[in-house]
Amino acid sequence: MPCDCVAVEGRAPHQNGCKKSVNGAAAASHQPHRKTYDEEAEGAEERHVNDLRYPDGSVRLRNPHIELMDQDILYHLALGSGSHDLVEMFGDVKFVCMGGTPKRMEQFAHTIMAEIGHKLPCGTTLQDISQFSYRYSMYKVGPVLSVSHGMGIPSVGILLHELIKLMYHARVREPVFFRIGTCGGVGYEGGTVVISEEAVDGSLKNALDVNVLGNTISRPAKLDKRLVRELRGLADPEDPYDTVTGKTMCTYDFYEGQGRLDGAFCEFNESDKMEYLERIHKAGVVNIEMESLAFAALTHHAGIKAAVVCVTLLDRLKGDQVLAPKEVLDEWQQRPTKLVCRYIKRYLQMKGRLSLDGHGSIAVKSPRRFKLVQQESETYD
Numbered sequence: 001m002p003c004d005c006v007a008v009e010g011r012a013p014h015q016n017g018c019k020k021s022v023n024g025a026a027a028a029s030h031q032p033h034r035k036t037y038d039e040e041a042e043g044a045e046e047r048h049v050n051d052l053r054y055p056d057g058s059v060r061l062r063n064p065h066i067e068l069m070d071q072d073i074l075y076h077l078a079l080g081s082g083s084h085d086l087v088e089m090f091g092d093v094k095f096v097c098m099g100g101t102p103k104r105m106e107q108f109a110h111t112i113m114a115e116i117g118h119k120l121p122c123g124t125t126l127q128d129i130s131q132f133s134y135r136y137s138m139y140k141v142g143p144v145l146s147v148s149h150g151m152g153i154p155s156v157g158i159l160l161h162e163l164i165k166l167m168y169h170a171r172v173r174e175p176v177f178f179r180i181g182t183c184g185g186v187g188y189e190g191g192t193v194v195i196s197e198e199a200v201d202g203s204l205k206n207a208l209d210v211n212v213l214g215n216t217i218s219r220p221a222k223l224d225k226r227l228v229r230e231l232r233g234l235a236d237p238e239d240p241y242d243t244v245t246g247k248t249m250c251t252y253d254f255y256e257g258q259g260r261l262d263g264a265f266c267e268f269n270e271s272d273k274m275e276y277l278e279r280i281h282k283a284g285v286v287n288i289e290m291e292s293l294a295f296a297a298l299t300h301h302a303g304i305k306a307a308v309v310c311v312t313l314l315d316r317l318k319g320d321q322v323l324a325p326k327e328v329l330d331e332w333q334q335r336p337t338k339l340v341c342r343y344i345k346r347y348l349q350m351k352g353r354l355s356l357d358g359h360g361s362i363a364v365k366s367p368r369r370f371k372l373v374q375q376e377s378e379t380y381d
């Protein structure tokens, strides 16, 4: 039965008796109220995800044509359902991590290999599985795929179509997708880690508009709330930087689209720019980048849990140009990686699948002797 305390738009009604625990004016921020809302939203999300999966948790495609096809060529990944044994190659994947550049994702693959103690057969190295597509780079480290997505919504959109189909063909169960990126902060200094609560477009709309057969389809750009909370909880108070959550604005352009004055073209002035940035900041936007809208909308549409973790390269309320030195930028880019690694490690630890006795294709018995042998060999080089 609803109670008679202050109603808050967008939240579930209070239940019988809850008024007793609050005092008048405080009712609007009353905790049980918020909790009911969050739980309802999360429950709905859980049902949405479950409806879109097969009973064993594997990804169900929302396209009736694919299973009627003789083979499905994942053109931009240089893979195919008729040419490759995708179940054998990718059936054990659990995490798909994406980021803009091939280099970042190659480094991420090496980092996660060390973090989870993944061993390669002796004499082998990591290979770019999609190298012959010349579009994206993809590395596999046990249950983790590390893939570059390029810049912008069209690029990440094409990749997501093919990765979601890859999950389906490989019968991957309950995959989790991460975008590990860089962004501009809105009110946050360079080096701050931002976990996106939701993605919005340049006019603050929380949906991706896709033009299909001349009509516009709007797909909600929702991210998994529980995943956001879990990632937030993995931020270490000892980290020498802040980790925050909030709305992420996703634009179709780095310059005019993000209100920069330093593009090749600009038809607004400093005060127009600041008025816009202050307005979006007030609306809860904490960072700006160029992929989260498609990332959130397409994963949500596929029933795949996803999160976006980015590091800010500058505070857009203070400027437009990325001025930090290369070494600083490189260190900042490790920060979202660290958080995602913690999440993956914790998951594998809980499943008893974390190996801590070495990684790569070389097994070291005595680090001291290993070093001596290495130095010895180098002298004869």
Ligand SMILES: O=P(O)(O)O[C@H]1O[C@H](CO)[C@@H](O)[C@H]1O
Residues within 6 Å of the ligand: 099, 100, 101, 150, 151, 152, 180, 181, 182, 183, 254, 289, 290, 291
């Ligand atoms: O660093 P990544 O992950 O590429 O992300 C950001 O950087 C690029 C712009 O410099 C855009 O792709 C933007 O989203």
Ligand SMILES: O=c1cc[nH]c(=O)[nH]1
Residues within 6 Å of the ligand: 182, 183, 184, 185, 254, 258, 288, 289, 290, 313
């Ligand atoms: O300001 C920035 C920095 C990185 N990436 C963006 O899209 N914007």
